[in-house]
Amino acid sequence: FDETHSNTQSLSVDAENLQKQIDELATFSDTPAPSVTRVLYTEKDVIARRYIKNIMGLAGLSVREDAVGNIFGRWEGYEPDLAPVASGSHIDAIPYSGKYDGVVGVLGAIEAINVLRRSGFKPKRSLEIIMFTSEEPTRFGISCLGSRLMAGSEMLLKALETTVDNQNISFIDAARSAGYAQEENDLRSVFLKKGSYAAFVELHIEQGPLLEEEGISVGIVTAIAAPASIKVDFKGGGGHAGAVLMPHRNDAGLAAAELALAVEKHVFDSGSIDTVGTVGILDLHPRAINSIPSKSHLEIDTRDIDEERRNKVIEKIHESAVSIAKKRGVRLAEFNIINQDPPALSDVSIIEAMKSASKELNLTHKLMISRAYHDSLFMARVSPMGMIFIPCFKGYSHRPEEFSLIEDISNGVKVLALTLAQLSLK
Amino acid sequence: FDETHSNTQSLSVDAENLQKQIDELATFSDTPAPSVTRVLYTEKDVIARRYIKNIMGLAGLSVREDAVGNIFGRWEGYEPDLAPVASGSHIDAIPYSGKYDGVVGVLGAIEAINVLRRSGFKPKRSLEIIMFTSEEPTRFGISCLGSRLMAGSEMLLKALETTVDNQNISFIDAARSAGYAQEENDLRSVFLKKGSYAAFVELHIEQGPLLEEEGISVGIVTAIAAPASIKVDFKGGGGHAGAVLMPHRNDAGLAAAELALAVEKHVFDSGSIDTVGTVGILDLHPRAINSIPSKSHLEIDTRDIDEERRNKVIEKIHESAVSIAKKRGVRLAEFNIINQDPPALSDVSIIEAMKSASKELNLTHKLMISRAYHDSLFMARVSPMGMIFIPCFKGYSHRPEEFSLIEDISNGVKVLALTLAQLSLK
Ligand SMILES: [Mn+2]
Ligand SMILES: [Mn+2]
Ligand SMILES: [Mn+2]
Ligand SMILES: [Mn+2]
Incomplete structure (x- = not known):
């Protein structure tokens, strides 16, 4: 040899x-x-x-x-x-x-x-x-x-x-x-x-x-x-899907839907083909067709070969989570960066x-x-x-x-x- | 008496x-x-x-x-x-x-x-x-x-x-x-x-x-x-959250997120306080943080006291499901109106x-x-x-x-x- x-x-x-x-x-x-x-x-x-x-x-x-x-x-x-x-x-x-x-x-x-x-x-x-x-x-x-x-x-x-x-x-x-x-x-x-x-x-x-x-x-x-993982929880008012009228809702599920789309947007906005972002988990509670979601949970994966660029995307996702929660009257109960590896x-x-x-x-x-x-x-x-x-x-x-x-x-x-x-x- | x-x-x-x-x-x-x-x-x-x-x-x-x-x-x-x-x-x-x-x-x-x-x-x-x-x-x-x-x-x-x-x-x-x-x-x-x-x-x-x-x-x-219930399934390409670059994705989860927000939009667009719509169930598959969702399932509840107005909302939701699927390259595998009571x-x-x-x-x-x-x-x-x-x-x-x-x-x-x-x- x-x-x-x-x-x-x-x-x-x-x-x-x-x-x-x-x-x-x-x-x-x-x-x-x-x-x-x-x-x-x-x-x-x-x-x-x-x-x-x-x-x-x-x-x-x-x-x-x-x-x-x-x-x-x-x-x-x-x-x-x-x-x-x-x-x-x-x-x-x-x-x-x-x-x-x-x-x-x-x-x-x-x-x-x-x-x-x-x-x-x-x-x-x-x-x-x-x-x-x-x-x-x-x-x-x-x-x-x-x-x-x-x-x-x-x-x-x-x-x-x-x-x-x-x-x-x-x-x-x-x-x-x-x-x-x-x-x-x-x-x-x-x-x-x-x-x-x-x-x-x-x-x-x-x-x-x-x-x-x-x-x-x-x-x-x-x-x-470099991968990073983020866990996000929104909490809202919940309630009966028939009884709570639209202006009175604080729908934690729709907050999650908006954030999922925001992840995609911020990744595209990075301008680099090497930036990716994924919402692979999106759970609603109580998960019943006739209940407004009172809680939602997302897990977000974002990666890049450029650590700084990836971290900027994470910041943007956080800003979106905060502003979505404010707009929808839900609480951003958790925004937890589980790992953010170089x-x-x-x-x-x-x-x-x-x-x-x-x-x-x-x-x-x-x-x-x-x-x-x-x-x-x-x-x-x-x-x-x-x-x-x-x-x-x-x-x-x-x-x-x-x-x-x-x-x-x-x-x-x-x-x-x-x-x-x-x-x-x- | x-x-x-x-x-x-x-x-x-x-x-x-x-x-x-x-x-x-x-x-x-x-x-x-x-x-x-x-x-x-x-x-x-x-x-x-x-x-x-x-x-x-x-x-x-x-x-x-x-x-x-x-x-x-x-x-x-x-x-x-x-x-x-x-x-x-x-x-x-x-x-x-x-x-x-x-x-x-x-x-x-x-x-x-x-x-x-x-x-x-x-x-x-x-x-x-x-x-x-x-x-x-x-x-x-x-x-x-x-x-x-x-x-x-x-x-x-x-x-x-x-x-x-x-x-x-x-x-x-x-x-x-x-x-x-x-x-x-x-x-x-x-x-x-x-x-x-x-x-x-x-x-x-x-x-x-x-x-x-x-x-x-x-x-x-x-x-x-009048309540109506709809079940929707999207199917996409799935794949690894790191390996599939953004332009090549057909993300069934993001299609679901868009449809959930479209439900809300069409309900508001009806112009009546009596129209409500809710996505109480939104499931992703395989539901893993590092997998692009290859399938998504939504259950939608929409109600109104005006049957025609509610049915118009259902039509709009269907149109959105079709156009979202087209735009994202996913398949609208099911759009099933489970009940649509007057x-x-x-x-x-x-x-x-x-x-x-x-x-x-x-x-x-x-x-x-x-x-x-x-x-x-x-x-x-x-x-x-x-x-x-x-x-x-x-x-x-x-x-x-x-x-x-x-x-x-x-x-x-x-x-x-x-x-x-x-x-x-x-
Ligand atoms: Mn009951
Ligand atoms: Mn009863
Ligand atoms: Mn693996
Ligand atoms: Mn491996």
Whole structure:
């Protein structure tokens, strides 16, 4: 692997087995196929975790878990005191989504280990595969829970003490029911020191249409757009849909509708194609056809590769929330910026390693921005970071139609294997 | 009672007993006091029906039930071949509501019979007290089920063959479990011929704040606003909240937000204070903060006392739904007008009878519109109709805080008794 020309021919992915694993993992779902729903610490999540640990074991990795269920599979290098090189992603899936998001970066990374073993490679730095806990915010409203905690977020540590899901089950109780967080106050043990890894590389489907449209095999990510999440509650007078005349209404539902449209407007007003904003959750209470909504709840996601521009959009959304509440006589009971993360840049030496791996493998590549966030966004705080994208059907993600060709996945696994090998030897 | 001046002094309501009955009936509930939840054909509903039939029997009424459980208690007049005069309301209660909505018009009407008996009155036309089945749409999504069927709705008759609740229990099976609908195909027997009653008068809490605010004892209803319900579904492309750039979106949630605001606009544009419109339900799918909504579902309630004006609003809402879908590149998958009932006007001679009864009793009264619908809306199709409103605390209804003073209830019972007496003698 010092002379990669001679070795790239020997990199063989067991595509059939990898596809079988992707399909099997997808059956651990709370909704019927082709959709996948796998939510943190549920029965299906626990079964899926067992499945991953088993595959890690079969790949000869030594497996351990931390207090929130981040899973680590390690292949010891011949210089085990050096900081290891890591790769990984997540396997949780939002309701009614697909089977490739995250999964490709976990099963694919384990297969990259198999590829390297079969080729006769011996790592100098240890290689570690990580399955991160709850990249998706489904259950507790916190995205990248596992990697964010690994990156040492004191705010998250604090929040986890009191966080509950919508069934009022606490994070701690949920974690315990899945066999984690058994000791009191040990969540801090999840924190990693800066420099714990020499490099972190994540393989992921693009979740956008560009690679497929342009017929390019590999996307090399140079930056991850910065996401922010906002929760908003309006409270109004409610009342009977027949009895309360229009001028006497303080309709919390219509306030929410106006704010949703204001989010779209402020995003367009930023003038940049890279600014996006979404209202994915809009709940009304009491949710009856003959009741005026007395409460509404929105969850807003906004992202940009330019942190300042994104923060300006958040300010505008806040101004709109205040003025809509005033105009409609409702109360802005909550405007809570849940997270407002900075964007992350890939490490130059990792970009170079990914580029050279693609070239060695005779694969076309393209430098690109990740508009979705990933655990890599947080791993970048403790380690140099890079990401490899592969094409996916029409850019679909977070829906049952999500799909990547096994040939594209296998190319990604090879680029990952070669990149990990190079970084391991540094 | 031909010379009412001499008889009104003898009208005495047993207020203590009436309050006791209201409180007792409230204990037949599936949720804890002070809330009341009593759903069609459940165990608590069956017990409550038994309670009502028992009180009817104690009032000397002869009791019968029809195939869906409308309950009739009859006091035979001395000219029993004349069409009777009827009064009544419902006792079913939506989840977590109160103990006066409907109940006052059933127990109060039976007490009005007691009042007349004690005063020595003899009816010429028979008097009938009716407890209607399922005024509330809770279980089967059909409001005023009993009275709507009595009014001869062929559409409802048809629908009941296949209607199921959210546990997939059919209407027929549920009715049978409560002891009704025993014979095949006998639901048609519930239909009443036009003219079956000489008059129908319903006593009800106002469910609005006006009587209490203005310190007026009795509301005399001149018209019941016409409700219509619409279900709307939009379908869009969905996708990842980070990855799909704004120009490529077909956001079904924003289409719903726009339509909700369009409903409000079209209602205001009608130019009449009597037009109302409400979006009480707005659901997004997949309902995740980082997913663009791929589906949205709205339920819209719109009412007016002018049917044509209300139907024009519905047309405008439909036009907006079509143009919003077109503009946003989403599909208007459903625009379903679930019901579109005509409004009802009270009968002039019944209004006069209620007015003169109020005056005889030295009670202040006010002509008003019922903006909530009632069984009277459907009874108006088979009989001249009138309604008596009494004040209720802050206009609260459909919530545990619903409350009316027993003095106000007693006044309503007296006005009802005197009105029934007058109409019986015609
Ligand atoms: Mn995802
Ligand atoms: Mn992912
Ligand atoms: Mn009601
Ligand atoms: Mn009612």
